[in-house]
Amino acid sequence: MSLDRSQQLELYSRMLRIRRFEEAIVAHYPVGHLSIGQEGAIVGACMALRDDDYVTGTHRSHGHPIGKGAAINPLMAEIFGKRTGICKGLGGSMHLTDTSLGLICESAIVGGGFPLATGAGLSIQVRKSDQVSLCFFGDGAANQGTFGESINMAAIWKLPVIYFCENNGYAVTTSVAASHGQPDIARRADGYGIPGVIVDGQDADAVYEVTQAAVDRARAGEGPTLIEAKTYRFDEHSNRLAIPIRYRSDEEIAFHRNERDPITLYRARLVAGGLAAEVEAIEAEVTCIMADAVQFAKDSPEPELSDLTDNMFSNPINFPVTREGIFGDA
Amino acid sequence: MAQMNMIQALNSALDVMMERDPKVLTFGEDVGYFGGVFRVTDGLQKKYGLKRCFDTPIAEGGIVGVAVGMGAYGLRPVAEIQFADYIYPGLDQIISEAARLRYRTAGEFTSPITIRSPYGGGIYGGQTHSQSPEAIFTHVAGLKTVIPSTPYDAKGLLISAIEDDDPVMFFEPKRIYNGPFDGNHSRPVTPWAKHPASEVPEGHYSIPLGKAAVVREGGAVTVLAYGTMVHVAIGAAEATGIDAEVVDLRTIWPVDIETIEASVKKTGRCVIVHEATRTSGFGAELSALVQERCFYHLEAPIERVTGFDTPYPHSFEWNYFPGPIRVGSALRRVMEA
Numbered sequence: 059m060s061l062d063r064s065q066q067l068e069l070y071s072r073m074l075r076i077r078r079f080e081e082a083i084v085a086h087y088p089v090g091h092l093s094i095g096q097e098g099a100i101v102g103a104c105m106a107l108r109d110d111d112y113v114t115g116t117h118r119s120h121g122h123p124i125g126k127g128a129a130i131n132p133l134m135a136e137i138f139g140k141r142t143g144i145c146k147g148l149g150g151s152m153h154l155t156d157t158s159l160g161l162i163c164e165s166a167i168v169g170g171g172f173p174l175a176t177g178a179g180l181s182i183q184v185r186k187s188d189q190v191s192l193c194f195f196g197d198g199a200a201n202q203g204t205f206g207e208s209i210n211m212a213a214i215w216k217l218p219v220i221y222f223c224e225n226n227g228y229a230v231t232t233s234v235a236a237s238h239g240q241p242d243i244a245r246r247a248d249g250y251g252i253p254g255v256i257v258d259g260q261d262a263d264a265v266y267e268v269t270q271a272a273v274d275r276a277r278a279g280e281g282p283t284l285i286e287a288k289t290y291r292f293d294e295h296s297n298r299l300a301i302p303i304r305y306r307s308d309e310e311i312a313f314h315r316n317e318r319d320p321i322t323l324y325r326a327r328l329v330a331g332g333l334a335a336e337v338e339a340i341e342a343e344v345t346c347i348m349a350d351a352v353q354f355a356k357d358s359p360e361p362e363l364s365d366l367t368d369n370m371f372s373n374p375i376n377f378p379v380t381r382e383g384i385f386g387d388a
Numbered sequence: 389m390a391q392m393n394m395i396q397a398l399n400s401a402l403d404v405m406m407e408r409d410p411k412v413l414t415f416g417e418d419v420g421y422f423g424g425v426f427r428v429t430d431g432l433q434k435k436y437g438l439k440r441c442f443d444t445p446i447a448e449g450g451i452v453g454v455a456v457g458m459g460a461y462g463l464r465p466v467a468e469i470q471f472a473d474y475i476y477p478g479l480d481q482i483i484s485e486a487a488r489l490r491y492r493t494a495g496e497f498t499s500p501i502t503i504r505s506p507y508g509g510g511i512y513g514g515q516t517h518s519q520s521p522e523a524i525f526t527h528v529a530g531l532k533t534v535i536p537s538t539p540y541d542a543k544g545l546l547i548s549a550i551e552d553d554d555p556v557m558f559f560e561p562k563r564i565y566n567g568p569f570d571g572n573h574s575r576p577v578t579p580w581a582k583h584p585a586s587e588v589p590e591g592h593y594s595i596p597l598g599k600a601a602v603v604r605e606g607g608a609v610t611v612l613a614y615g616t617m618v619h620v621a622i623g624a625a626e627a628t629g630i631d632a633e634v635v636d637l638r639t640i641w642p643v644d645i646e647t648i649e650a651s652v653k654k655t656g657r658c659v660i661v662h663e664a665t666r667t668s669g670f671g672a673e674l675s676a677l678v679q680e681r682c683f684y685h686l687e688a689p690i691e692r693v694t695g696f697d698t699p700y701p702h703s704f705e706w707n708y709f710p711g712p713i714r715v716g717s718a719l720r721r722v723m724e725a
Contacts, residue, residue: 089512117516139703150514150702166516167474168446201445202477229446231422237445303422361703370698383666383697385707 059270061105061263063333069105069262070328071340073097073321076121078348079130083120083151086352087137088297090151093121095292098320099224100125102265103192103287106273107160112178112191114171115164117152118224118291122164122194128156134351140358146368147361160189168229169202171195172221176208179217179282190218190276192269198229200243206250209282213250218276220269221284224259226291231305244286252282259287260320263327290314392588393580394565397539398428398504401546402466404592406436409464412550413440416451416468425470426506426565452478452503456485459501459555466550472507472559473519486555487530499555502546506562507535508616508663510569510709515699520615520664525557526641526673532597533557533641537564537618538585541638544595552597561615569616570623571711600644602651606633609657609722612648612674614640617661617710624715630723632659640670648674649681656687657722661710666694688725691718 061069076097083090093100096118104125107113115122123133123144133154136143145153152166163174175193182189199205200223212219223243227234234241247254253275257268265287272283292315294301328337367384371377378384392400405412413436414429420443423430433441444451448469455465469475475482486499509518525533534549534556536542542560549556563569567577580586604622608631611621618636625632633651637643652658658678660671671692678690693710700708 136702145702147703148699148701152514152516153702166514167476169477198446201447201450203447203449204477230418230425232418232443232445236421236443299425301422305421361701363704363707366696366698366701366704378697379667382692382694385696 059267061266063331065105066263066328067333067336067340069101069266070324070337071344072101072104072125072127073262073324074340074344075130075347076100076124077321078344079124079133080120082134082348082352083137084297089137090120091118091296092293093118095314095319096224096226096259096289097121098262098324099259099265099287099289100194102262103222103269105266106269107190107192109159111189112160112162112175114162114175114193116171116194116196116199117166117168118196119152119164119194120154123154123156123159123161126156126159126161128159130347130351131354132156134355135358138355138358139361140355141361141365142354142358146365148365169195169199169204172199172204172208175219176212176217179212179219180215182218183215188277190220190273192220192222194222194224196229197223197225197227197234197238197243198232200246201237209250209252209284212282213252216279216281218279219282220272220276221282222269223284223286224289225286226289228291228295228306230295231301231303233305242286244284247284252284254284254286256286256288259289260318260323262320262324290318389587390590391581391586392539393567393586394536394539394542394560395426395428397543397588398546398560399430399432400588400590401543401550402429402432403435405547405550406432406440408592411462411464412466413463414466414468415442415444417444417446417470419443419468424468426562428504429468448474448478449481452481453485455501455503456481456489456499459499460489460497464500464550466502466504469503469505471517472505472521473516475505475521479524482525482531482555483528487528490554491530498553500553502549502556502558504558504560507559508561508563509695509700509705510563510573510616512705513700514702518700520662520695522559522640523664523668523670526670531555531557531641532639533559534597534639535559535561535614536638537561537615537636538568538583539580539588540585541595543588544593545597545638547592548594548597551594556597559615563616564619568619571620571709572623573706573711595638597639598642598644600638600647601636602633602647603636604632604634606631606655608632608655609659609719610635610648610651610655611659611661612637613661614638615663617663620710620712620715621661624712624719627712628716628719630719632719643674643677645677645681648678652678652682653685656685658686659691659693659715659718659722661693661715663695663710665697666692667697669694688722691722693718
């Protein structure tokens with residue numbers, strides 16, 4: 059199954075929103091792990107999901123809520139640490155969890171999302187819903203114990219989970235080749251008796267198609283799929299970490315930026331399909347959305363100190379025991 | 389002697405130990421080729437080769453577990469956990485294996501491993517890059533837990549940790565890797581070069597585990613601190629003009645109770661400062677010990693200045709971080725009591 063033209067334009071818009079969102083962060087509030095270069099994998103996967111499907115994210119997760127279609131303003135405000143942020147300014151860059159669109163968690167703990175996505179899948183099954191749960195993870199996360207623990211459970215219980223690897227080639231500076239006995243992560247699926255699929259993560263349509271097949275399989279009760287999108291991180295691991303050594307060549311980076319940019323590739327496809335005017339309209343719209351979001355974030359109020367206690371417990375009992383335990387003593 | 393920041397001093401400790409003892413090796417996420425995200429292992433792979441300084445997959449349970457295995461069979465591994473916030477997948481191996489191996493084999497096996505990990509806040513890292521989990525480890529029988537506050541101490545303590553035949557948790561206050569930080573976050577960072585404890589011998593020396601240091605003498609109140617908070621406490625004492633004695637615990641467990649007891653019996657007052665969450669933080673243990681040992685000498689209730697009973701929030705970094713204003717207020721309160 060392929061996307062129709064309006065869906066393709068939406069896909070392009072979401073990829074561009076991720077790119078421009080992160081460029082705005084770099085310009086105004088430079089914290090975080092950027093997804094630039096990986097937008098095709100992220101949005102291609104999300105386009106196969108419904109609004110009520112679940113997604114877990116990672117430390118590199120600005121793109122996941124945007125890919126799912128989230129409103130930009132609360133995400134930007136969260137980056138800026140404002141009260142209007144999606145986590146009221148208390149979570150920050152690595153915790154842009156838009157629960158209205160099924161985002162369960164964005165955890166900066168590598169591998170933290172596998173069991174959560176699996177549990178969400180089990181919940182779907184128990185409730186006899188036809189939702190699916192999609193777990194985004196990176197190549198580095200595949201080496202955590204939670205990977206195997208979770209996929210095995212999903213396999214034996216035939217849970218509606220899609221384990222979606224954004225393989226960008228590097229865990230900080232450590233390459234896939236240096237840290238994986240089997241560098242094709244999708245081939246690990248054999249060990250759990252589930253399908254494993256490799257796809258070009260820079261081709262958003264191709265990503266959509268394999269993800270849609272996995273989603274159909276999951277909704278039909280046939281169990282989980284492991285998808286590995288081969289993609290590339292254009293920027294450094296984090297824009298707060300200086301890396302003075304060379305762990306990948308300038309030529310390699312230039313090749314991906316110049317020849318393998320998922321947004322450039324997709325734009326060319328749309329323009330060749332006669333959608334130049336629509337593409338340009340989207341580009342103008344996204345520019346406005348980001349300018350508005352930055353202004354919204356700047357104008358938004360700071361959180362109040364009393365906000366710190368609001369979400370510690372559903373049912374606070376004797377909390378806080380002492381004022382010093384929560385508000386300090388100044 | 390050479391001038392070193394804390395990163396260079398830790399690097400020097402590893403270098404000295406790897407040079408002296410072929411059984412010492414170090415590994416972790418991005419530790420080998422890159423030299424660690426904080427550069428503590430910079431140059432070691434080049435000097436000692438791929439078998440003695442190497443990268444691992446992202447798998448903290450595996451990293452700690454293989455260290456235990458190596459330690460049981462003749463090696464003296466130093467594992468790095470990239471951030472203390474990432475250590476929890478390794479907890480089972482630390483608690484159930486490293487801390488208990490010797491006891492359950494009647495001393496036949498030991499676990500002479502060191503687990504290094506940067507910890508603490510004040511770096512805008514949010515809830516998963518700022519934590520201070522030291523009290524989880526002091527609660528586990530069989531572990532030693534060390535936290536340095538200067539380059540000189542960092543090197544001497546890390547050498548002692550590596551030479552020790554028991555498992556040592558070595559938490560490095562990352563906020564002061566590059567300079568002593570007194571909590572005045574709006575001022576420029578002071579480099580270590582201006583601090584006397586940045587003069588570090590290039591060769592081997594050690595600072596014994598289990599020995600605190602009185603880093604500021606005073607007669608009015610004892611401040612118990614470790615890591616970054618040592619510098620905040622000194623700054624707060626100077627800013628308030630209160631004649632505070634600052635005790636840098638250095639090894640938080642086994643704690644140097646004699647030094648603490650002598651100081652509190654002299655001053656009659658005690659303020660405890662740590663970044664970690666307040667409830668069941670290490671300050672609670674210190675407070676209990678001081679109460680048990682010094683009750684009849686106390687002129688005022690013991691005060692704790694700590695992080696909050698919440699995750700480290702993205703906003704409010706400098707409310708959560710126990711800075712000089714909060715420490716100063718506590719000092720004034722115990723003096724007025």
